[in-house]
Amino acid sequence: MSTLNSGRLRLALLALPAVVLLLPFLLAVVFVLRFSFSADTQSIDGFSLERYLGLLDPFFLRSVVLTLKLAALSTVICLVLAVPVAMLMAAITQPIWRRVVTSLILLPMILNLLIQSYGWIMVLGPNGIINGVLLKLGVLDRPVQLLFNEIGVLVGLVQTALPLAVFPILGSMRAISAQYLEASASLGAAPWRSFRDITLPLLKPGLIGAASIVFAFNASAFAVPLLLGGRRVQTMGVAIRDMISPMFDWAGAAAAGVALIAITLATLMAATWLSTRTTQWQGAR
């Protein structure tokens, strides 16, 4: 610590190993970008936009639409469920229960996606719980197809992304002092009214943050559509995998990956822009 410069050098050296380990990631990103512009499908050779143009075929476009649809739906459902869950977590005072609920919520994120898909197979499958219960109650005479289609994928997406939604919202919620709600109650607002007029607007930043994360995560989902969609749900993630194998169109896969990132970012920016515009309009009123 004698002179400023040697201090800085020392700190830079300490940071170096981590940067070295991060390098493969950065290289991989650059690599995929370059590959997407390659003229050859199997190696990096030349420069061409062919692979991107190749994405404009109806097959891939269908997968784009499907991906966005599923991502949007799962985001909405996630938010609808995450707000009550966050309220529940904020209301729990005893640390042990808080731990239990936190672990329950975190589990889907950390546990193996494969293992969880087994669970869903047993819940949603033709011989699974839901069908079993509904058949026994006589509500249905034949099992309803909840798995290996979009419904199963949707459930899986909601489950794995729920923690991503709950924690940002919980953070925002903790910042809302109980006194705001008490004040609104003392002014005559019923709970639903308080929720609509006080809680939701104050939660807005948390909601937007949560929605962005969930949307981006689910748009790029791969394991859930693969495992719970059978061969029938071709989201962009699954389509990309198919391009690698069995199609061996590596450059195409690279292009599709870049397209996935671009489309996700574009959708998020449009949504953020829209939401800030609406607040401006509301503010002007």
Place this chain on the structure above:
Amino acid sequence: MATATSITTPVASPAASPATPRAGRGSFGWVMGTLAGLGLLIAALPVVIILIMSFSGGTNLDFPPQSLSLRWYGAAFDVLFGDKSEGTMSAFSAMTSSLIVGLITMLASVSVCVPLSYAVVRSHGRWRHLAELLFTLPIVFPLVVLGVAYLLMTEALSRETGVDLGLLRLAIPHITLALPFVLRNCLSAMSGVGVDLEEAAMSLGASPLRAILHVVVPLMKPGIMAGLIFAFIISFNEFTVTFFMYTIDVRTLPIWMYSRTVSSLDPTTLAISTLIIALDVALIAWVDKLVAGKGSLF
């Protein structure tokens, strides 16, 4: 006021505290409670079902199970530890690979994140923002595209130079995925160690390096341990990127389970799954105790 007959009947005052039950409140609480319950149910259901079904006595997967038994655990142990003669296709080698890759991931990510967090926190916050941004990138990057990117790069590497990375094929992507979480843990651990403690050690005669070893590292221990465990959990459970990177010779336990269940789902796999879940829960509980409520796992 006492003598005059009251003209108005008492009305529930709007100034009642939010804790007082009222008619309108009921529907709000009921709806929110149900939705919260639904949310928790969706989160927990698959795991609970697997748990229950792994103890079932029968061979089919009908719920509820007709009988309970531990036979599938016996079968699981046989599969995992018994017959090793199947070579690279065996569960045992997949499990060992998982453990080795997990070990490499946790040791590598922690050993680089500790010095990095030191550098970031001691540089008075200028670089903290940049470091957090840079090292958070792997999380926001789509796993699928990451898998593709690593695959393409590894294949190109092996084609050009003939180098076979072996288990590093998996360890390198896993390290990438673990770094953001490990760094976050180390940063918060490091923030709790003031520079005055290092200066005190130096004033007593410790060289800067010894001051770090004697004072900073011991005080960071819980955070470092949490980082190690977290990195292992991430690596052990990773499926998506591993799915792109695995080969005949190099595969982890989740991949082995996938290939086994492509055709059908049998209770042995459920038993193995439960064992994995138990391991994960134990590790998470350990991390939670170490972090002791300071800062979230994100």
Place this chain on the structure above:
Amino acid sequence: MSAAPKNLINERLLHMDKHLELRGVSKRFGTANVLSDVDLTIARGEFVCLLGPSGCGKTTLLRIISGFESASSGQLLLDGQEISHVAPHLRGFGMVFQSLALFPHMTVAENIAYGMKLKGVAAAQRASRVEELLHMVQLPAIADRPVSALSGGQRQRVAIARALAVPPKLFLLDEPLSALDAQLRDSMQIELRQLQQQFGVTTVVVTHDQHEAMMLSDRLVVLKGGRVQQCDTPSQVYRKPANAFVAEFLGAANLLPGMVRGPGVIEVLGSALALPTNLPAGSAVTLAVRSEDLRFEPTHADAPARPNSISGEIDFLRDLGAKSELILRCGDERLRCHGGDAQFQSARCGQRVNVLIDAERCSVFAA
């Protein structure tokens, strides 16, 4: 610069057993001059306090001495040897930090023994030295306690014991008592002074509390804006402050504007006062008088005004038992005054008085 004549200072320096010397030490952070041209010589075994308001550079100066900051220019000499480029862990100084910086993961004994452990001292010797030190700071039984279980005063003493375990060449303390409550602080000041006398170690303390500085130090260095305002014994700094800032910082002083009218004559608030000054006629000056040095007597309509007095009125009067606290209004100025003798007992609010300025007990500075 000290008010004492220059040749006396040089005389003292010649005979001093110089231990630490700072020559022209300056420190710049970007464009800000945190320290400018600090010259300081400290004798062996001397207890020096660096005193000043926050931002005056005193902590920076201590950190330069300890090696955790480096000076932008100037020299730092220990026993005549330049040590500016010596790394802090090689200087052999004992330091007590403002936050105390006790190692939370070590017990009291491990904290105190740390310096010895680094030097390879054997375990048995370390243990006995720890006991010795704990006795010296009056904490005999707490060697094995974790640091978190100690009270504020106990932590303070452990920090001191730790710094003195391996006898240091210099003992440096940064606002060591600022975290303690008032009562504890007072008793710790006495203990610290006695401890230093016992060890005989050259000591530098940074503080913003003038009472503390006067309790502890052999010499006081008053700093403002990175410059040394005065460096002298506490009583000299108190009685003969070098400028208005020092006069006010060291104890409440009344500052009055005045104008030199002739040799030894200064006009203050309309009255001509005979006060010692070398400044030429027409110079604007500030007169500094301490509250306890002001005297007054009731005005008699027919008696002539006493020499060196200013007419005024008692605006505020409280009897505090041991003394009385007054505010005297002279023209537009309000003067604080306190004392316990007869004139204070018989004073009444609203009384017209002559405020007496004692030429021996006031200071005149160029404004």
